[in-house]
Amino acid sequence: MIKRTVLGALGVLLLGYLAIAITIWLHALDLLGHPPQxxxxxxxxxxNRAYRDGKPNxxxxxxxxxxxxLAKEGGVRQLVLSGGIDREDGRVEAxxxxxxxxxxxYTGTVLLEPVSSTTRENLSMSLAVLQTAGVKSVIIVSEPYHLWRVERLARAAGFDRLFDVQxxxxxxxxxxxxxxLFKGALREPLAIVNNAANGYF
Structure with missing residues (x-):
């Protein structure tokens, strides 16, 4: 009985994990097919991690x-780079x-947010940089599998109330x-569960 209950619970967890992973990937593919307009x-x-195998990641x-x-195509006027100290080698990601x-x-304007260490901090700590620069509209850039979580964290950070966000x-x-791809599929659902459990979105 106990074994059956444990197996059932593990099955439910696995199904939930797979559901999150599928949602992430479908959203990723949709964003790749629909760039900012x-x-x-x-x-x-x-x-993200600054270096990998001795070279920029x-x-x-x-x-x-x-x-x-995006800048070359006239989609944005400046870049805001967000990321603090990489714990592995001490470099500042920004x-x-x-x-x-x-x-x-690239010779255009570059603004740095060099302190944050998580995705949530990337967003919250970039708010002042964006506002000081007079930004009213912003395109948030990350890898496809990351953006489902980013969107929800951005809403929680108030981005959709302060800026026109794409x-x-x-x-x-x-x-x-x-x-x-495999690493992203494994890690990102766990990050989503962790963020949700901590009430970040």
Missing amino acids: RAADAALILG PCLTGRVDTGIS EVMQQHARDAG YAAAPTSCWRRWGM
Whole structure:
């Protein structure tokens, strides 16, 4: 009886986990197929691990590349880069992103939020930077599987009340690699459950 109850509970948890994962992926594919349609004052690019295997993390730089593409196409006027100290190597994610943008030839305005260490902090700590710059509309950039959670955290942080918000899914090399897809599928539902359990959205 106890074994059956435990197996039943595990089955329910697994089904819930799979439901969240499927929701994330369907939303990711929808965003990839529907990029932002309106120009905005700024692209807010969310941070990630700064370096991987001694090189700038392609999961991070790919997000910056998406922001640069938006700027080149006239979709945004400036980039806001959000991310604090990487605990693994001590680099500041926002500064790594800024260096990548400059190395890639981007000469436009770059604003930094160099303190945050979580997605929720990326959003909340970027509010003052955006408001000081007079931003009224913003495109939030991250990887496709990340954005379902980002949208809900953004609502909780008041972004939809303060700015006209759109979302851009960054088709980074991490997104396209099966290993990173698998990692995202495993990790992101857990992050969603954790954020919900803590009342963040």
